[in-house]
Amino acid sequence: xxxxxxxxxxxxxxxxxxxxxxxxxxxxxxxxxxxxxxxxxxxxxxxxxxxxxxxxxxxxxxxxxxxxxxxxxxxxxxxxxxxxxxxxxxxxxxxxxxxxxxxxxxxxxxxxxxxxxxxxxxxxxxxxxxxxxxxxxxxxxxxxxxxxxxxxxxxxxxxxxxxxxxxxxxxxxxxxxxxxxxxxxxxxxxxxxxxxxxxxx
Numbered sequence: 109x110x111x112x113x114x115x116x117x118x119x120x121x122x123x124x125x126x127x128x129x130x131x132x133x134x135x136x137x138x139x140x141x142x143x144x145x146x147x148x149x150x151x152x153x154x155x156x157x158x159x160x161x162x163x164x165x166x167x168x169x170x171x172x173x174x175x176x177x178x179x180x181x182x183x184x185x186x187x188x189x190x191x192x193x194x195x196x197x198x199x200x201x202x203x204x205x206x207x208x209x210x211x212x213x214x215x216x217x218x219x220x221x222x223x224x225x226x227x228x229x230x231x232x233x234x235x236x237x238x239x240x241x242x243x244x245x246x247x248x249x250x251x252x253x254x255x256x257x258x259x260x261x262x263x264x265x266x267x268x269x270x271x272x273x274x275x276x277x278x279x280x281x282x283x284x285x286x287x288x289x290x291x292x293x294x295x296x297x298x299x300x301x302x303x304x305x306x307x308x309x
């Protein structure tokens with residue numbers, strides 16, 4: 109089920125949703141403009157709802173800007189919202205509105221997500237979060253990511269089917285049964301928690 113190792117491991121600067129003691133840490137390298145990531149979004153939501161308490165979900169950026177020219181700014185807008193404690197709200201809003209990801213729309217989505225749209229507009233113009241997004245991308249390359257979405261389960265790339273929801277759920281349930289609980293003190297965050305101040309800038 110597993111492939112390459114995740115590098116770096118999940119840390120305090122990551123966007124994390126779920127309990128620190130979850131048996132499964134599921135990392136997605138994703139692209140907000142990627143249609144396959146858009147397909148995966150509701151699947152992941154349903155799986156996490158079916159495994160309450162067992163899954164800690166992490167999202168890292170892997171914008172394929174050569175084929176998805178608006179993906180990089182979408183990622184930066186998500187980071188700007190995240191610095192305001194609204195990463196997951198912006199994450200959801202972007203995947204629910206993949207058809208329009210131009211800068212004007214991104215600023216509008218920031219407002220819908222509860223972030224300050226003026227701050228997001230300024231951050232996009234100034235490239236405040238460019239390095240953070242680039243760092244995520246480079247970590248994906250080091251981890252063997254070559255397309256989106258790519259998933260890692262407990263630190264190793266998942267090479268099985270994800271679009272088949274039943275098979276993906278079964279694989280995660282099997283991994284949860286065989287995995288020890290996460291170490292005490294592992295990073296955890298709620299939907300409204302931002303990453304560490306200034307992380308990745």
